Amino acid sequence: MRLINIESVEPGQYLGKTIFSDNGTVLLSTGVQLTVFMISTLKRLGVSTIYIDDPQFRDIESQDMLSDETKRAVIKQMSETFEALRSGKEFSTRAISQTIDQLLDDVMRNSGVMVHLSDIRTADNAAYVHAMNVCMLSTLIGLNMGLNMLQLKDLSIGALLHDIGKLNAPEVQEGRMHHAWRGFEILKMKREYSLLVAHVAFQHHEAVDGSGLPRGITGDEIHTYAKIVAVANTYDNLLYQPESGTPMLPHEACERLGAMSGTLLDHEVLTQFMKVVSVYPNGISVKLSNRKIGVVVGQHRGLPTRPIVRIISREDEDTVEAKEIDLAQHHTLFIEAVLS
Known part of the structure; x- marks a missing residue:
């Protein structure tokens, strides 16, 4: 496809x-x-x-990290959670925990897959898909950084609920409550969760150079979980909800993240992020530096900018030739542009 x-x-x-x-x-x-x-x-x-x-x-697969069953479960759970909060009711911490277990199973099973955030968003499901993607990507980064299962579960729950403070609380001006504060206040009351879950919501907009919100803390003052979620959250926002209003392609978003290394975002987390993300996802059309146009059909873990590209050429009306170029083996070739 x-x-x-x-x-x-x-x-x-x-x-x-x-x-x-x-x-x-x-x-x-x-x-x-x-x-x-x-x-x-x-x-x-x-x-x-x-x-x-x-x-x-037709043989190209999008290499999904999560099964359709898990995606449905996560989106449904987030819908129910948000609706409960909008109605002033308590949300089910147990149901969220069970959903996270399902997501963790998928991530552990498919940990070798390069991540491409390819799920289709609509105006209605965007917040839920965003939460799911930030959770999935954060979990994979945490796994790469050597977190154990208990740590991964706390990270995953915090990542899934990182924006929970946005509900019923419009983004604030200076001097008023930032949604990170509200998220922290909601989650710290959930005794079933570790307090670290609440700190993910609290700190995911902090920056390692101290320029972030809501407290302007720096470096090691920011918990590792929050640093991880900050990278995943920023990446997904650049793809789908950029402040400029113009969504970026994966390779453009990765370049932007690289420019934030050591200032807004943690360098080590970014290093692990680049090992798991698909910069040029399977199925996307590209133009190579030799002017050939093709479609990305395969990936190399650890070499996100050097995928395998299939070139289709038509010799005549009845003859179509397909040739695959592995950019990891052709060092003088590179991707010049991504096509719609």
Whole structure:
């Protein structure tokens, strides 16, 4: 399958990856043939890119870290949690803990997979998908940094709930409560959780140089869990909710993160992040420095900028030739541009 911009999708094409609604149910299933109405609806819902089934690239997998079952469970749980908070009710810490166990199982099973945050977002499910992605990516970084299972669970819960203070509390101006404070106040009352879970919400907007919020603490004053979530949160926001209003592609977001190393973000956490993220995800179309255009079909862990690219050339009407170029073996070639 290929990852393409929604503006390039044509009626009659087949969806390559399931799209979930805001409550975790399936909005559109893999394999459905897209109609004009479906495409228009996806645009109206705020969907910007989707995977389509392309016969020439049908063998390409998006290498998901989480199963569809786990994604549905996490999105559904976040929907229920947010709804409880909006209604002034208590959310179920036990249900969240059970959902995190399911996510941890998937991450441990697929820890060798390069991460691409490819799940389709709509205006309704964006907050839940964001929480899920920050949780998944934080957990994998923590695993790479040698955290044990108890530590990973605290990190994962904190990452999933890092923005819980945003509910019923619009982002604040100077002198008023920042959502990190509110998140800390909510989570520290949950005695079923470690206090470190609350500190993830409290500190995930702190910066290692002291320029962050809400307290301006620096370096080792910031807990490792919060440093990890800060990287995952910043990356996902650059892809989908950038302050500039212009979403970035993965390689652009990684370059931006690199510029924050040692100032806003922790250098060691960023080093581990770059080992697990897919800079040029499978299915994306690219232009190489030799002017050939192809689709990324494979990855090398530890070499995120040197994927395997499949070039399709047409000799004549009846002859199509496919050639794969492994950029890890062709040191003079590089990706010049990412195409929609």
